[in-house]
Amino acid sequence: xxxxxxxxxxxxxxxxxxxxxxxxxxxxxxxxxxxxxxxxxxxxxxxxxxxxxxxxxxxxxxxxxxxxxxxxxxxxxxxxxxxxxxxxxxxxxxxxxxxxxxxxxxxxxxxxxxxxxxxxxxxxxxxxxxxxxxxxxxxxxxxxxxxxxxxxxxxxxxxxxxxxxxxxxxxxxxxxxxxxxxxxxxxxxxxxxxxxxxxxxxxxxxxx
Numbered sequence: 443x444x445x446x447x448x449x450x451x452x453x454x455x456x457x458x459x460x461x462x463x464x465x466x467x468x469x470x471x472x473x474x475x476x477x478x479x480x481x482x483x484x485x486x487x488x489x490x491x492x493x494x495x496x497x498x499x500x501x502x503x504x505x506x507x508x509x510x511x512x513x514x515x516x517x518x519x520x521x522x523x524x525x526x527x528x529x530x531x532x533x534x535x536x537x538x539x540x541x542x543x544x545x546x547x548x549x550x551x552x553x554x555x556x557x558x559x560x561x562x563x564x565x566x567x568x569x570x571x572x573x574x575x576x577x578x579x580x581x582x583x584x585x586x587x588x589x590x591x592x593x594x595x596x597x598x599x600x601x602x603x604x605x606x607x608x609x610x611x612x613x614x615x616x617x618x619x620x621x622x623x624x625x626x627x628x629x630x631x632x633x634x635x636x637x638x639x640x641x642x643x644x645x646x647x648x649x650x
Contacts, residue, residue: 448576455581457519458614464525468578469494472527472571472613479567482559483545487535488567491528491599499526505598506591519619520583523612527571528595530605531564564608571611581616584609 443451473490481487493499503521536559537550547554568584575582587595587607595607638645 443577448573452572452576453581453616454583455612455614455616456516456583457617457619458522458524458581458612459617460522460524462524462615464494464580464613464615466494468575468580469525469527469613471578472574472611475570475574476567479563479570481563482536483539485536485539485560485563487532487539487560488564489530489532489605490567491530491601493526493528494524499523501598502526502528502595505594506587515619519617520585520612523583523614525613527611527613528599528601529564529568529608529611530601531558531560531608532605533558533560534604536560561606561608568609568611571613575611575613580613583612585612586610 469492473492476488476490477486479488493502499521507517533552536555537552539545540547540554541550565584572582572584586609592607595601596603596605601607633644636645637643
């Protein structure tokens with residue numbers, strides 16, 4: 443598939459066919475592409491926890507969903523995904539890397555960082571997984587875990603305390619479903635969001 447087609451076809455898929463598994467080779471391809479994501483200082487401060495067995499996924503959903511919470515179409519559809527990949531960032535890997543001799547920030551001061559690149563880079567890796575899923579003829583979704591459940595998830599799956607759960611990528615064969623109400627907002631174009639030379643300045647050709 444052409445790269446431009448992969449980008450155009452990428453959607454956040456919220457309904458999956460529970461009877462069509464995802465081959466292990468496809469999951470491994472997603473992970474192989476994920477580690478090609480850029481990372482500040484080549485720190486590569488990420489880990490990916492793959493939940494491909496039913497018992498593992500059930501534990502995840504039990505850990506992240508309050509029993510008293512009402513069931514909804516969004517959640518019931520995502521629960522059918524045959525693969526969940528937890529995307530974990532490792533801030534310490536970045537602080538250590540930039541305290542190395544070739545970087546020289548020996549104090550490991552987190553305030554030196556303009557933004558948390560450990561989370562940003564992990565998000566870039568997640569996007570590569572989503573694009574790979576499309577290229578493989580599958581659907582994917584990136585979704586977050588409520589902060590109140592982060593510690594429970596770490597405990598349930600033996601995730602080190604220093605890792606942060608940036609989000610989860612679900613992968614599977616998509617099923618048709620109702621369009622998200624958010625899509626009524628329409629997609630902003632490149633001309634809508636691009637500023638040339640100074641904020642608020644559009645490229646002259648955009649006005650042509």
